[in-house]
Amino acid sequence: MVLLVQRGPRLNRLIAPSPSSRIMSGVRVRFAPSPTGYLHVGGARTALYNWLFARHVGGVFILRIEDTDMDRSKPELTTAILESLEWLGLTWDEGPVYQSQRLARYREMALNLERSGHAYPCFCTPEELQAKRAQAEAERRAWKYDGACRALSAAERERRRAEGRPSAIRFRVPDSGQTSFEDQVFGHIEVQHRDLEDFVLLRSDGHPTYHLGVVADDLDLRVTHVIRGADHISNTPKQILMYRALEAPVPAFAHLPLILGPDKQRLSKRHGATSVGAYREQGVLPEALVNFLVLLGWTPPGQKEIVPREEMIRDFELTAVSKSNAVFDLEKLAWMNSEYVRNLPAEQLRPLVERELTKAGLGARDSGFAPRQEERFKQTVLLLQSRARTLQDFSGAFRAFFTDEFTYDPEAEKKFWKDAALPALIDALAERLAATEPFDVAATEKTLRSLAEEKGVKAGLLINAARVALTGQAVAPGLFEVMLALGRDRVISRLHRAAAHLRAGGK
């Protein structure tokens, strides 16, 4: 049997292959998204925990794409998922393995199970089953597959096959007894066989169901620890039954609590952004998202919230994972991101800002920030860094630092442009600034303050009004640093522009 293991796409090559010295524990885990959507933050956390566990113990992290749902799977989505994982820095050691390329193997396994008597063909049509289910529901009876095809004689099976009736293959669940396992997170889990039905392994179209696919793949990939969402807890006993029927070793299981929306419902599109890509678009840093996600269900030792990745790897333990579901708190993510933005080394932040500006149609080099003014760009980013909560702030709230095309925030106008004397004051300030030498923080501040004193107004009035004039915002860094960042010419023209705007009645 040959595994269809492929190297990841181009991005994968950017990351150095894992040194073999790191892989020594024999532990093998996998993350197995299905390309029916983008990488969900819940999936990202599952991937993260798998990755952390693997790195912590020196194991292998495998990526598998569960694309057996032909109707809903899309190849572009696979690419998007891989990109999101790479962006998060969750690099895999093997794969991606595509289930769609292993169909023959699943069929073989189903047939083996049938041969050994652990599975049997079922000729019931989906319509028949649907009808029985509806009937049971109408009578308020619990429905479970009734085993109609369970005891068909060999002759009867042959007869039906000869008639060309399509059949699925079902697993034969023992009538009595129970199956239990020790979940690494949830502890002892046990279910009675009588509560399980004979589930389908292979659909009548020859495609495997999830149960067959996972077990076959986890077996062939020699996965030692299955770490996945808690929504699979109920499926686990079925899969254990399959391992036993196959006389194969049963891996360890660890289920992770689910991530919910603010209304405590499972996180979904109606809660807003749920995909990793969406947060990336919104200017969230990968390290911030990872740090935020890791805390949803796991607490590092010590009362720290900001956890460097090396420490996550060093301290991560499956057994320390929480058992209860967690609400995805956007506020905390925002805080976490601002922490990371503020503490990012300037040389790492700059290219990200450039990309953000370009994305927003504001070339960083436009409007006076010519290449030769690289130094000024550096200083501007540095000036804004402490106030940025996301990368998007640079093209949004801080727009005026990168282009002359910006508008005055109505709230800011209302707050700081009330005084009737302002137009004259602002023009006067512009004129004084034209003659200020040198044009630095100390001198410009002195100029403004002495003007204020002369005119008998509070310096704050002029400072705040000038801030709105220069940035369009009520919120910005210290005014004199802003002046320096913008440069004398731009400061003067913006002041005059604001004064004219005010005289025109705010039009």
Added chain:
RNA sequence: GGCGCUAUCGUCUAGGGGUUAGGACGUCAGAUUCUCAAUCUGAAAACCCGGGUUCGAUUCCCGGUAGCGCUACCA
């Protein structure tokens, strides 16, 4: 409906038979100041309910309730 799992501030969580039940986000107040952010100080804010075990339960056990998950020829 059946089965399974879970339950500490609004949120993420620490803790654990006797604690002032700790931290973080958010909120509120104050300091600072040219706005905001940052920073500092302070405040409000939690053990789901009922039984049991125990000298003593938020912690252990049982029941209830609530939430979530599974209950497909989805994954």
